[in-house]
Amino acid sequence: MTTTPLKAENIVDLGIELLKQEVVTPSVFWTVGESEFTKAKNDTVTIKIPAYTSASKRVMRSGTAITAKNFEERKVDVKIDTHLFHRTDMTSEELTLDITDFGEQILKPQVEAVTRGLDDECVDTITGATYTNNVNWNYSNPLQSVLRARGWLNRAHVPKSGRTLLVGPGIEENLLESEILLDASMNGGSSAALREATIGRVRGFNVVVNENLPDDVAVALHDTAFALVTRAPKIPAGAPMGATTSDSGYALRWLQVFEDEMVSDQSLVDLFCGTAVVTDRGHWDGAKNRFVPAEDVDAVGESDMFVRAVMLGTGVEESA
Known part of the structure; x- marks a missing residue:
């Protein structure tokens, strides 16, 4: 044998x-x-x-020297x-x-x-992070909440590709009832569990449900927000x-x-x-309402900020 x-x-x-x-x-x-x-x-x-780093500029024919940046x-x-x-x-x-x-x-x-x-x-890690921007979830108008989160990511120059809206069960129900979701066809490389958890797309986000998140919590994140x-x-x-x-x-x-x-x-x-939470060094420009990444990371006024994700939920202190 x-x-x-x-x-x-x-x-x-x-x-x-x-x-x-x-x-x-x-x-x-x-x-x-x-x-x-x-x-x-x-x-x-x-x-x-x-x-x-940002580009420098000079007036042509001015004789101004071209300076280098580190x-x-x-x-x-x-x-x-x-x-x-x-x-x-x-x-x-x-x-x-x-x-x-x-x-x-x-x-x-x-x-x-x-x-x-x-x-x-x-x-x-997601629920324990300190977010730079927060949005109150509006159950009467969930699309407004999603657009607010999208706006904060845009103001932080977060890439539009690779965005996910991770939602708890209560917000999932609200989104499904609102009928604002579009069908999402996940690519073949995604895991079966992720495909099953993806309930659609809305305004550039793949919407993924996680039953371990609190009912009234969602996070709009880029795929480099957490490591x-x-x-x-x-x-x-x-x-x-x-x-x-x-x-x-x-x-x-x-x-x-x-x-x-x-x-x-x-x-x-x-x-x-x-x-780990992936932060970016910089400051928030109140006049322009934009995140400005730091060129000199040691400069006064620059700090580590978590702008690659936005917390959405009920009772959160919403960003102005």
């Missing part, structure tokens, strides 16, 4: 595919690949923000500070008599648990079976270890992760 062994690489590849298909909120974050963490100092990866790149640090995991123990009897499909019965629920944990981390990093922990030298993998900005580890005393196998799915 020929026995085909269970290959750790196949299991962990299945796991990463399950993770990619289950994510919703992490899919609208700026994900940083595993390779960026090589020799990362203090468990931190640095994301570079391109330098901002480029000053900025950075956003993302620290890996969270270990998300799910462990389950399987007895010899269960492995022999009960478990007929390891991927469906064991791995899938474990990956789903870790995915929900990753989603919770992202939601906590997410994941890393697969190393496989211990004493682990008899295990593998790691990373793809599309996500990383995952799977281990199976035998426990002598309990005569059972432990299956562990886990990852390290960290999130």
